[in-house]
Amino acid sequence: MEYSVYKPSTGMWKALNVYCNRFQGHSMGENDIRTGSLPLMLLSSSHGLNHLLQLILPTILPSLIAEFQISYYTAGLLVASFVLPYSLAQIPFGYLSDRKGHKNIMVAGLIIYSAGTLLCGMSQNVLQLGVAQFISGIGGASYHPIGIPLIFLAVERRKLGESMGFHQTGGAIGSFVAPIASAYFAVTFNWRYGFYIFSLIGMLIALLLWLGIEEPKTERKETSSSDIHKTLLNIKVLRLMLIIFCFGLVQVIAFRGLMPFLTTYLMKKHGVELGYGAQLLSLLQIMGIFGSPVFGRLSDIAGRRVMLCLLLVGQALLMYLVTFASANLLVIVLGAMGLVVFGCLAVTDTWVTEISDRSVLGTLVGVAMTASFLSGAIVNPIVGYLADNVSFDFAFQLLSILNLLGIPILKFAEYK
Template sequence: SSALLLIGLFFIYSFNIWIFALLLFLAGVGGSTYHPLGISFLIDLYPEKRGQIMGYHQTGGAIGSFISPLLIGVIVASYGWKSAFLSISLLGFLLTPVLWFFLKDIKQVYNNKKEKIKRTYSPALLLILTSAIYIVGFRGLNAFAIQYFNEGKAFTFNEATLLFSILQIAGIFSGPISGRLSDVFGRKKIIFSLIMLNSLSLFLMTMTHSILLYLACILFGFAIFGLLAITDAYLSEITPEESLRSMIGLNLSISFIVGTIIPPLLGNMIDIYGFTLSFAVLSATSLLSILPLTRIRERT
């Protein structure tokens, strides 16, 4: 929030691209610290309903991702970028005292047996590898979806943005449903099913130009946001308690790294081979995440 406030003030008085980049970096640092702390805190509060709680948590993020561009667009159109940065930074400042006074820390007692740590690190790392592979499709589609629907599928720009929004809307409902299913039937089974749905729906996008593309977007959004929710819950169950926050942070960091690598690689591939083949490769790559998933041995 402080970085966003500085960005707003920076726009008012001057502009330098390097200082602007630094402030954006600081804003990213501040925002990324939330997940390791927030996810582990919710898991501590609701240990028996981890899947469902992570689903609701993912729903909150999906709602924010859907609403915030619309809200910022209205503010920018009415008052300009300066007011937009100042407005969104104030939301963070208002939220800070609420979190400080109403959330109470939960004291943890850790079991530091070395044999337990040795047994559980391997499954956690395999799950992080699984996540790093299946997220490839989402990062690629996130970067080029609108362009793909507009240029590759010949939809109008408005139709293309609608298709992209459908991905986020599907995520609003996916989190709680997928999380609850994983509580009942097991994390690994639901993750496996959602990876299959994720890959097949992405492949379906390359095969159709009709109304089925809307269905493919709904299925893909449902699958990927369900995966994100359940992975966090599953990771909390197969990671040593004293290392949970670090492993959640590692998983998030790797996801961001994938997000920086995939767009330029995919963009270059699109220039050479076109959209259809490039997105088919994304679909196949996401499917490979099943390999490390099947090697995860759950606690006995």
């Protein structure tokens, strides 16, 4: 089933789409919606919000540990209560989008995500917070298996890596804003305010998506359910699915293990304040604004797998350096890690869409996203346990080694 990209549903949005293209130096005819900038902007904004909401809890984790008197292991389980449904629900959402369309699923998922975030702020104990995080994770899982395939369908192949990088930049901006704003609310008012305010922003963006886009129209006869099942059960597709899943587990596993505990780690080891720890967490995220488009563009030139191998080595080395760097040097190390991590995410998104069968693109992207976030659900309690019984440094060094497992996995992948 092949789709044209979302097009604006009102005259105002159509005019804005034309303006965006002219601003970027594009000419655009009345029916030329495939290369429009507005759909990319809307999807990138939604991507940014998706990352923003998932980073509230990791930022304020030290406050939650102190208020609820929980161990690092329990804190890891609390993080996993979001990451587990966030990862596992990506495949069902991808499958549904392949069969039922995109707009309604994307908007409904964002509403559930925002409602769950609101419930987090209303929680009175760890159990309630864990349940609210679980609800948020289900809603948040709807975005990636829908948004990434739409980027693939929306842009020219020669600019695919660059466009995926721009899309990943939206996520990086959301990830940058979340730690600073959440820490500010926690220090100035109360940790609950971040959940309240950002949940309302989520509802607003859901409304903009509902008003600003309409369901894509098929360019040919819709693929039947039996055809999709037949494709998914093809031995080559199953093999590809396994490769994508295994690579997704380790591609940014060090980052998944570091991010939820970074502020806690910095406060414990280096004695920094929550505000400064949040700034370093934001630095890790904001570098994605540069790393995503740069490495995405470089992968257009050098090739996806070559670039991914280099980025995996870079992640492993930088993660290892985190455990030895002083508080001052961490600014450089974390900044560099942000560059390569978000670069790796952008190039991986491009690579997966290129090697996937178009009729099951959403499903295969869902597999990649499930694996990527599932690694966080697995390693976060383990990192917490090791921090309680050994040290954070030991846990992070172990993750740096696991990151390198992605290199041999890439050798098994074949382009379609």
